[in-house]
Amino acid sequence: MVFLLISVVVFLAVTFLAPKKIKRSELYAVALFSIVLGFVTDITADLKYNVYGYIKPGVQFTGFLPILILFPTAGILYMNFFPFNKAFVLKLRYTFFWTIFCLTFEFLSIKSGYFYHNGWKYWHSALTYPFLFWLHILHLRFFRWFAGS
Structure with a gap:
């Protein structure tokens, strides 16, 4: 639980202090999309299939902290610094770096006891994270098109 609370504070601080490279409306759209995506994936994987979860099976308030704070802040940081106008290989490297970061964070979350696997494997996450980032x-591309920017 301590790891979760420290993570929340660090993610919030880094997100608020980082220089913003995309518009505030885009940051907001990314944050909301991250929350929705987090709820969809976690409700499906945790509550329906019980392959992973937070603290113990079922719904706990602390299980909302990653979805409501860690996911949107990570999404904002990922998108804020994404190399949109760079070569495809740099985009792949950037996503690879974030995948490694998330796998490491997932490992530490399991070791700290606030997250658990129940049939889920790290290689599932290694395949899932890049897909979620993309x-x-x-x-964001849809949002920009929809907003006319």
């Missing part, structure tokens, strides 16, 4: 990119 969904963020597609969403």
